[in-house]
């Protein structure tokens with residue numbers, strides 16, 4: 616059919632985000648930063664107990680039980696929590712709600728690639744200050760006039776964590792715009808910016824159940840902030856879709872939050888495997904950033920990352936590689952179980968010795 620260019624002009628076109636592959640065959644899957652351990656045992660029990668008849672009804676639009684559990688867990692009030700379908704949903708709502716200026720929003724040139732997609736989708740102008748050669752942010756880059764700020768801490772895919780006083784400086788220098796700290800990986804890192812919420816009225820902290828809670832498939836994310844900003848988020852949410860959280864995510868989410876001991880156990884195990892994997896990769900000649908996430912960002916000075924990526928894939932080991940400037944020689948490797956990592960190292964040992 617012949618393309619009608621006038622028709623095209625009236626369509627909101629966008630270059631979409633490209634998620635990592637979800638192969639449907641059994642592979643060593645180290646490509647999308649999922650948790651290699653199952654969710655807390657209570658989650659499985661809750662799933663089995665779901666009454667199918669309850670699904671006739673719409674879920675609670677305010678997601679009361681989940682919001683309450685999260686508020687208790689974080690020591691904040693219920694009107695300081697906003698929940699969504701994964702942190703992607705929460706972040707997208709934040710872009711729509713808080714980034715409404717003609718001035719550009721700021722986020723690093725190397726970061727979660729969804730930020731650019733939302734900015735384009737919602738027609739938000741943006742600028743991307745360059746990370747330093749060691750992939751750390753330069754805080755002064757975020758002191759200029761802007762329409763809002765977002766960055767992940769730890770950053771992805773670099774895995775680098777900026778200390779809390781660094782994050783606080785950025786928040787403090789931007790009192791007139793909203794600063795969003797995307798803490799998808801914070802539980803594997805250091806102090807969360809949530810401790811600054813009482814002090815700064817422009818701060819939103821976003822976290823997820825997808826990584827440290829082992830529930831990427833359930834899709835739960837949330838924002839913590841002051842009641843004023845949370846109310847604005849809710850106003851936009853109710854203008855979009857009232858019933859974001861399905862019944863299963865509500866009950867399973869609560870069970871996951873309740874089991875702090877299990878959460879701490881598996882998070883510590885992943886951190887331990889990560890530290891061991893860093894040493895192994897260095898011994899194999901890789902150069903890596905000081906990862907504080909559940910993945911490692913690695914490059915080998917003698918081997919092309921694209922070729923290595925393909926070779927791993929042929930051997931059923933999936934990691935992530937981007938053909939983009941500055942990071943084309945890097946691989947992002949999710950921390951799996953120790954057994955999975957051993958398979959990776961044994962493959963690399965053979966491949967690099969050829």
Ligand code: PMP
Pocket residue numbers: 700701702703704727767770771797799822823824825831835836
């Ligand atoms: N932020 C960052 C930095 C991420 O890497 C991811 C995972 N792709 C997300 C947010 C979204 O995670 P989810 O929607 O599963 O909560």
